[in-house]
Amino acid sequence: SAVISQKPSRDICQRGTSLTIQCQVDSQVTMMFWYRQQPGQSLTLIATANQGSEATYESGFVIDKFPISRPNLTFSTLTVSNLSPEDSSIYLCSVDRQGGYEQYFGPGTRLTVT
Amino acid sequence: GDSVTQMEGPVTLSEEAFLTINCTYTATGYPSLFWYVQYPGEGLQLLLKATKADDKGSNKGFEATYRKETTSFHLEKGSVQVSDSAVYFCALAGANEKLTFGTGTRLTIIP
Numbered sequence: 613s614a615v616i617s618q619k620p621s622r623d624i625c626q627r628g629t630s631l632t633i634q635c636q637v638d639s640q641v642t643m644m645f646w647y648r649q650q651p652g653q654s655l656t657l658i659a660t661a662n663q664g665s666e667a668t669y670e671s672g673f674v675i676d677k678f679p680i681s682r683p684n685l686t687f688s689t690l691t692v693s694n695l696s697p698e699d700s701s702i703y704l705c706s707v708d709r710q711g712g713y714e715q716y717f718g719p720g721t722r723l724t725v726t
Numbered sequence: 727g728d729s730v731t732q733m734e735g736p737v738t739l740s741e742e743a744f745l746t747i748n749c750t751y752t753a754t755g756y757p758s759l760f761w762y763v764q765y766p767g768e769g770l771q772l773l774l775k776a777t778k779a780d781d782k783g784s785n786k787g788f789e790a791t792y793r794k795e796t797t798s799f800h801l802e803k804g805s806v807q808v809s810d811s812a813v814y815f816c817a818l819a820g821a822n823e824k825l826t827f828g829t830g831t832r833l834t835i836i837p
Contacts, residue, residue: 643823654827655770655825655827657824704769704770708823713758713819713823714775714819715772717762717769
Protein backbone atom coordinates (compact mmCIF):
# COMPACT_ATOMS: atom_id res chain seq x y z
CA SER A 613 0.00 0.00 0.00
CA ALA A 614 0.97 3.66 0.09
CA VAL A 615 0.67 6.41 2.66
CA ILE A 616 -0.97 9.44 1.10
CA SER A 617 -1.66 12.75 2.79
CA GLN A 618 -3.72 15.67 1.59
CA LYS A 619 -3.83 19.28 2.69
CA PRO A 620 -6.07 20.89 3.65
CA SER A 621 -8.45 18.30 5.03
CA ARG A 622 -11.31 20.72 4.65
CA ASP A 623 -11.90 24.33 3.74
CA ILE A 624 -14.70 26.82 3.33
CA CYS A 625 -14.12 29.22 0.45
CA GLN A 626 -15.98 32.15 -1.01
CA ARG A 627 -17.42 32.18 -4.47
CA GLY A 628 -14.93 33.37 -7.09
CA THR A 629 -11.80 32.44 -5.18
CA SER A 630 -9.53 29.42 -5.72
CA LEU A 631 -8.35 26.55 -3.57
CA THR A 632 -5.15 24.58 -4.06
CA ILE A 633 -5.06 21.04 -2.68
CA GLN A 634 -1.79 19.28 -2.03
CA CYS A 635 -1.20 15.54 -2.26
CA GLN A 636 1.95 13.94 -0.83
CA VAL A 637 2.91 10.27 -1.20
CA ASP A 638 5.45 8.45 0.96
CA SER A 639 7.27 6.97 -2.03
CA GLN A 640 7.80 7.62 -5.71
CA VAL A 641 4.91 6.82 -8.01
CA THR A 642 4.45 7.23 -11.71
CA MET A 643 0.76 7.98 -11.95
CA MET A 644 -1.34 10.14 -9.67
CA PHE A 645 -5.04 10.69 -10.09
CA TRP A 646 -7.46 13.37 -8.95
CA TYR A 647 -11.13 12.59 -8.30
CA ARG A 648 -14.20 14.51 -7.29
CA GLN A 649 -16.90 13.05 -5.07
CA GLN A 650 -19.98 15.23 -5.02
CA PRO A 651 -22.31 14.92 -2.03
CA GLY A 652 -23.91 11.48 -1.96
CA GLN A 653 -22.36 10.55 -5.28
CA SER A 654 -19.71 8.22 -6.58
CA LEU A 655 -16.20 9.20 -7.59
CA THR A 656 -15.52 10.91 -10.89
CA LEU A 657 -12.02 11.06 -12.33
CA ILE A 658 -10.90 14.61 -13.04
CA ALA A 659 -7.44 14.00 -14.48
CA THR A 660 -4.36 11.82 -14.50
CA ALA A 661 -1.06 13.46 -13.59
CA ASN A 662 2.26 12.00 -14.69
CA GLN A 663 5.50 13.60 -13.65
CA GLY A 664 7.14 15.61 -16.40
CA SER A 665 4.12 15.88 -18.65
CA GLU A 666 0.85 17.76 -18.85
CA ALA A 667 -2.06 16.26 -16.98
CA THR A 668 -4.65 14.38 -18.99
CA TYR A 669 -8.19 15.58 -18.30
CA GLU A 670 -11.39 13.59 -18.53
CA SER A 671 -14.38 14.74 -20.51
CA GLY A 672 -16.09 17.62 -18.76
CA PHE A 673 -13.00 18.83 -16.93
CA VAL A 674 -10.68 21.54 -18.30
CA ILE A 675 -7.27 22.81 -17.32
CA ASP A 676 -8.42 26.39 -16.81
CA LYS A 677 -10.81 25.28 -14.09
CA PHE A 678 -8.67 22.48 -12.58
CA PRO A 679 -4.98 23.23 -13.15
CA ILE A 680 -2.70 20.47 -11.90
CA SER A 681 0.98 20.45 -11.13
CA ARG A 682 3.22 17.39 -10.78
CA PRO A 683 6.71 18.69 -9.99
CA ASN A 684 8.15 15.35 -8.81
CA LEU A 685 7.31 11.70 -8.24
CA THR A 686 5.88 12.16 -4.72
CA PHE A 687 3.82 15.33 -4.96
CA SER A 688 0.97 16.91 -6.88
CA THR A 689 -1.43 19.82 -6.51
CA LEU A 690 -4.93 20.39 -7.82
CA THR A 691 -6.32 23.90 -7.96
CA VAL A 692 -10.05 24.47 -8.21
CA SER A 693 -10.45 27.91 -9.75
CA ASN A 694 -13.20 30.51 -9.82
CA LEU A 695 -15.19 28.62 -7.22
CA SER A 696 -18.95 28.30 -7.31
CA PRO A 697 -21.26 26.43 -4.92
CA GLU A 698 -21.42 23.59 -7.46
CA ASP A 699 -17.74 22.91 -6.72
CA SER A 700 -18.59 21.88 -3.17
CA SER A 701 -17.32 18.31 -3.07
CA ILE A 702 -14.70 16.03 -1.65
CA TYR A 703 -11.54 15.98 -3.76
CA LEU A 704 -9.33 12.93 -3.54
CA CYS A 705 -5.96 12.05 -4.92
CA SER A 706 -4.86 8.50 -5.53
CA VAL A 707 -1.84 6.60 -6.77
CA ASP A 708 -1.37 3.45 -8.78
CA ARG A 709 1.65 1.92 -7.18
CA GLN A 710 1.79 -1.79 -7.74
CA GLY A 711 1.11 -1.98 -11.44
CA GLY A 712 -1.99 -4.05 -10.85
CA TYR A 713 -4.30 -1.15 -11.53
CA GLU A 714 -5.34 -0.94 -7.91
CA GLN A 715 -5.29 2.56 -6.52
CA TYR A 716 -4.68 3.89 -3.04
CA PHE A 717 -6.51 7.00 -1.97
CA GLY A 718 -5.72 9.95 0.18
CA PRO A 719 -8.14 10.97 2.94
CA GLY A 720 -9.74 13.64 0.79
CA THR A 721 -10.28 17.37 1.01
CA ARG A 722 -13.80 18.52 1.79
CA LEU A 723 -14.50 21.82 0.03
CA THR A 724 -17.51 23.97 0.80
CA VAL A 725 -18.13 27.04 -1.34
CA THR A 726 -20.33 29.77 0.08
CA GLY B 727 -17.20 2.51 -22.61
CA ASP B 728 -16.63 0.76 -19.31
CA SER B 729 -19.39 0.87 -16.73
CA VAL B 730 -20.27 -0.60 -13.34
CA THR B 731 -23.81 -1.19 -12.15
CA GLN B 732 -24.18 -1.58 -8.44
CA MET B 733 -27.04 -2.57 -6.19
CA GLU B 734 -28.78 0.55 -5.02
CA GLY B 735 -29.00 1.26 -1.36
CA PRO B 736 -29.34 2.02 1.31
CA VAL B 737 -29.16 -1.46 2.80
CA THR B 738 -30.01 -2.03 6.44
CA LEU B 739 -29.31 -5.35 8.13
CA SER B 740 -29.24 -6.73 11.63
CA GLU B 741 -25.97 -7.80 13.15
CA GLU B 742 -24.88 -11.33 12.14
CA ALA B 743 -27.06 -11.28 9.01
CA PHE B 744 -25.76 -12.44 5.64
CA LEU B 745 -24.77 -9.68 3.24
CA THR B 746 -24.83 -9.58 -0.54
CA ILE B 747 -24.20 -6.43 -2.56
CA ASN B 748 -24.62 -7.01 -6.27
CA CYS B 749 -22.24 -5.63 -8.86
CA THR B 750 -22.18 -6.19 -12.62
CA TYR B 751 -19.92 -4.61 -15.17
CA THR B 752 -19.48 -3.86 -18.85
CA ALA B 753 -15.98 -3.67 -20.24
CA THR B 754 -13.92 -4.70 -23.21
CA GLY B 755 -11.25 -7.27 -22.61
CA TYR B 756 -10.49 -8.54 -19.14
CA PRO B 757 -10.71 -5.84 -16.50
CA SER B 758 -9.50 -6.06 -12.93
CA LEU B 759 -12.29 -5.78 -10.39
CA PHE B 760 -12.30 -4.14 -6.97
CA TRP B 761 -14.40 -3.41 -3.95
CA TYR B 762 -13.59 -0.24 -2.06
CA VAL B 763 -15.04 0.79 1.29
CA GLN B 764 -15.54 4.25 2.74
CA TYR B 765 -16.14 4.31 6.49
CA PRO B 766 -17.88 7.36 7.98
CA GLY B 767 -15.59 10.37 7.89
CA GLU B 768 -12.74 8.46 6.27
CA GLY B 769 -11.18 8.10 2.84
CA LEU B 770 -11.61 5.28 0.39
CA GLN B 771 -9.88 2.00 1.22
CA LEU B 772 -9.28 -0.99 -1.01
CA LEU B 773 -11.23 -3.91 0.47
CA LEU B 774 -10.48 -6.68 -2.01
CA LYS B 775 -9.67 -7.33 -5.65
CA ALA B 776 -9.65 -9.97 -8.37
CA THR B 777 -7.66 -9.77 -11.56
CA LYS B 778 -8.90 -12.68 -13.66
CA ALA B 779 -11.90 -14.89 -14.18
CA ASP B 780 -12.81 -17.21 -11.28
CA ASP B 781 -10.43 -15.40 -8.92
CA LYS B 782 -11.86 -14.87 -5.44
CA GLY B 783 -10.85 -11.79 -3.54
CA SER B 784 -11.23 -11.84 0.24
CA ASN B 785 -10.51 -9.59 3.20
CA LYS B 786 -11.99 -8.99 6.67
CA GLY B 787 -14.55 -11.77 6.12
CA PHE B 788 -15.75 -10.27 2.84
CA GLU B 789 -15.52 -12.23 -0.41
CA ALA B 790 -16.21 -11.61 -4.08
CA THR B 791 -15.69 -13.90 -7.06
CA TYR B 792 -14.89 -12.67 -10.58
CA ARG B 793 -17.57 -14.26 -12.77
CA LYS B 794 -16.80 -13.61 -16.42
CA GLU B 795 -19.80 -15.54 -17.71
CA THR B 796 -22.22 -13.30 -15.81
CA THR B 797 -19.93 -10.22 -15.76
CA SER B 798 -20.47 -9.97 -12.02
CA PHE B 799 -18.45 -9.38 -8.86
CA HIS B 800 -20.92 -9.60 -5.98
CA LEU B 801 -19.71 -8.79 -2.48
CA GLU B 802 -20.67 -11.22 0.30
CA LYS B 803 -20.13 -11.60 4.01
CA GLY B 804 -21.53 -14.36 6.13
CA SER B 805 -22.08 -12.45 9.36
CA VAL B 806 -21.97 -8.67 9.39
CA GLN B 807 -21.02 -6.51 12.34
CA VAL B 808 -21.94 -2.98 13.31
CA SER B 809 -18.40 -1.94 12.38
CA ASP B 810 -19.12 -2.93 8.76
CA SER B 811 -21.43 0.06 8.39
CA ALA B 812 -19.97 2.05 5.50
CA VAL B 813 -20.40 2.88 1.85
CA TYR B 814 -19.17 0.16 -0.53
CA PHE B 815 -18.05 0.88 -4.08
CA CYS B 816 -17.56 -1.66 -6.83
CA ALA B 817 -14.98 -0.63 -9.44
CA LEU B 818 -13.16 -1.90 -12.47
CA ALA B 819 -9.87 -1.02 -14.12
CA GLY B 820 -9.81 -1.53 -17.85
CA ALA B 821 -7.04 -1.50 -20.37
CA ASN B 822 -6.53 2.24 -19.92
CA GLU B 823 -5.72 1.66 -16.21
CA LYS B 824 -8.42 4.08 -15.13
CA LEU B 825 -10.87 3.14 -12.42
CA THR B 826 -14.57 3.25 -13.15
CA PHE B 827 -16.73 3.26 -10.02
CA GLY B 828 -20.26 2.18 -9.33
CA THR B 829 -22.62 4.52 -7.55
CA GLY B 830 -21.91 3.10 -4.10
CA THR B 831 -24.12 1.22 -1.63
CA ARG B 832 -24.61 2.56 1.86
CA LEU B 833 -24.75 -0.28 4.39
CA THR B 834 -26.06 0.18 7.92
CA ILE B 835 -25.87 -2.63 10.46
CA ILE B 836 -28.22 -2.50 13.41
CA PRO B 837 -27.17 -4.11 16.70
